[in-house]
Amino acid sequence: MKIVHVIHTFPPHSRAGSENYVEALVDQQRRRHEVSVFHRIADSERPEFEALEAFHGEIPVVTVNRTFGDMTCFRDTYVSRPIEAVFEAFLERERPDVVHFHHVTCLSTTCVQAAHRRRIPVIFTLHDFWLICPRGQLVRSDETLCEQHTDVDCVRCMAYQLRIRGGHDRKKALWKRHAGLRGLRFARRVQRWLASRRFADQTQALAEIRARVEHMRELFESVDHFISPSAFLRDQFIESGLAAEKISVLDNGFDTTPWRGVAAARVRSAGEPLRCVYLGTWIPTKGVHVLLEAFRELDPEKAVLDVHGYAVPYEGREHYEGELRSLAEGAANIRLGERYTPAQVPQLLAEADVLVVPSVWYENSPLTLHEAFLAGLPVIASDHGGLREFVQHEVNGLRFKPGSVRALRAAITRLIDEPELLGRLRARRTHVMSIDDHAQALDAIYAAATPASAGVSAGSVRS
Secondary structure, eight states: OEEEEEESOOTTSOOSHHHHHHHHHHHHHTTTSEEEEEEEEOOTTSOTTOEEEEEETTEEEEEEEOOSTTOOSGGGGTOOHHHHHHHHHHHHHHOOSEEEESOOTTSOTHHHHHHHHTTOOEEEEOSSSTTTOTTSSSBOTTSOBOSSOOHHHHHHHTTTTTTOTTHHHHHHHHHHHHHHHHOHHHHHHHHHHHHTSOOTTHHHHHHHHHHHHHHHHHHHHTOSEEEESSHHHHHHHHHTTOOGGGEEEOOOOBOOGGGTTTTTOOOOOTTOOEEEEEEEEEOGGGTHHHHHHHHHTSOTTTEEEEEEEEEOOOTTOTTHHHHHHHHHTTOTTEEEOOOOOGGGHHHHHHTOSEEEEOOSSOOSOOHHHHHHHHTTOOEEEESSHHHHHHOOBTTTEEEEOTTOHHHHHHHHHHHHHOHHHHHHHHHOOOOOOBHHHHHHHHHHHHHHHSOTTOSSOTTOOOO
16 A cells, blocks of 8 residues: 655654654554655745655655745635645655645645545544644633634634734734733733734634634545544544544554563662653643742652753744743752653653653643553643543542642652552553554554545546
8 A cells, every 4th residue: 555644744853742653653554555754844945845855764755845935814824725736746646545644734734635636545643633723732822721712712812823913023022021021920911911802803814714614624524534542632623513423533553662671660769759750842831831830849859850852932932941941940850851862762761750741731642641651650640631531540640730830749749758659650551552553553444445446546636
């Protein structure tokens, strides 16, 4: 079978969860199939929309360059006819048997329709909420959870892209001024106040948001089957209009080979501080600041924290890394590490007692959480979204009220004060799907989406 994976970015350009997962999946699928990857890069030194063929290791990839220099309206944030044309040419040349989408942000949603027009089976794995939330994480611009929303709420969150009230530059200036003079909490109150006010051109902005909603529902019809790694995310999409029979739950798969001998490698001795670890990107919705604030009040002789990862751009919080470094300054029990590769994760976890996942957003199925289970580590996690499905309270970890510094500190303190609880949590083995079993499950999904006798070869254009 000839398979094409489409994703917004890919190693070595980026190494977040979805990119690492796709890399591992492709490596596994290449044992039985012909597989390639189509993804976007952003290089200001290259021509806009230039497509180049290359290899990532032994994986054939095609990159398309997009820096958004062409953007003139809100629709351009999710539809790009030039990207679609590049993808059409790619499909004409490759003629795959199935196209597996993972993310089309920064590419073009119309790539999905392009594959559908050619009667190529289309599978779409959902890694976040971007198809139903322009911000991708169901988090408002003031960084509060968007538990229930209307189109008007989306207008206020996306005002900077809709070019309302001075747009992005005005918002950045307001944030910098208020956060710098009166602190982060006051800046957030200002954001909420501005978001509650009616503004000029709201009627037009509302029409643009509703056009996006309708466009995404049309995209739903062009996908043969959706895959969600968590039941929570699946339910959110069904509530947003996706037919229940078109989406199934299949958790991500993992290469278990590097984890042999890692489980329970560390034994905490009496009197030794509890070693906590965070792995992942440093953005506000990951709650890294919540974790650092919780640790600042803990005795360094009782608990230490290693924070590994790196900061990535986040609208409205361009100086987030600086905020984290300020929080860590003077705290003897907090160590901010650096970037790491997937190959380093087993060792990083083997040196810890517990992984902390303090995400403010709902999360889906974080790779680091499953990697902790592979390493035999319990997890302290926010009590919502997909995290609630995987972390069973007092069974394989502890859950705490999302965003609460006090609740997170209490969970950490429990493990310090109750060493027998830590031992009990570590003794619980949590099953993690292997990448081989995962790839075989995908084969069945691909086969179900492929007509037994279509009478038309893959890649041919539907009339």
